[in-house]
Amino acid sequence: MTDAAANRRFGVLLNTPLGPLGADSTQAGITALRWGAGGLTDGPMARTLTSELAEYFAGSTAGFTVPIVPTGRPFQRAFLQALMAIPYGETRTYGDLARQLGVSAQAVGQACGANPIPIVIPCHRVLGASSLGGYSGPRGVEDKIALLKLEGAAGLLI
Structure with missing residues (x-):
């Protein structure tokens, strides 16, 4: 095989x-x-x-065109739309998204952890104000760092 x-x-x-x-x-x-x-x-x-x-x-694309069907309550769907609006190679903080959506930074962190379509919906682009925050990949934050490096956002980590 x-x-x-x-x-x-x-x-x-x-x-x-x-x-x-x-x-x-x-x-x-x-x-x-x-x-x-x-x-x-x-x-x-x-x-x-x-x-x-x-x-x-391979580092040769910045976006996805495959159709996605995120589910969830209205806040979760609005949150996922906000994530998709973060450009390739850029980041936002939990606080930035919290202010944008009118919720707490903790709610944003929980919504990141519940993202059903990581990478395609780029929750790895969301950082804490003074830390990287978490990540759902098998190696946790190490995977988040790898994705940010791939996108050229590693300068933000230094």
């Missing part, structure tokens, strides 16, 4: 520097990006997401 065939069998779309990524979807779009395996294994949406993630990790 080829590596690609084995990956499809186990629901891994792409092996990345952060480890394998899988996804879940509906016919309308991606509902989750998972560290490890997911349910989306083949078809046009899987091919688009795999291609766009590969380009992202």
Whole structure:
């Protein structure tokens, strides 16, 4: 069995520097990006997401066009829209987003941790006022740093 065939069998779309990524979807779009395996294994949406993630990790793209279907309450959906508005290579603080959305920085931190589609919806671009904050990747903050370095935002970390 080829590596690609084995990956499809186990629901891994792409092996990345952060480890394998899988996804879940509906016919309308991606509902989750998972560290490890997911349910989306083949078809046009899987091919688009795999291609766009590969380009992202190669440093040759700044955005995603694959359709996404984030779910949640109105605040969560508004929060995810605010995350998607943060440009590639830039960051915001939890406080910045809290002021923008009229909620506490703690609520923003909790919403970041609940982001169902990390990387595509860039919660890694949100930092604490005096720390990096957390991250949902398998290695936590190390993965956040790796993504920020990939985007050229590492200067903000020094």
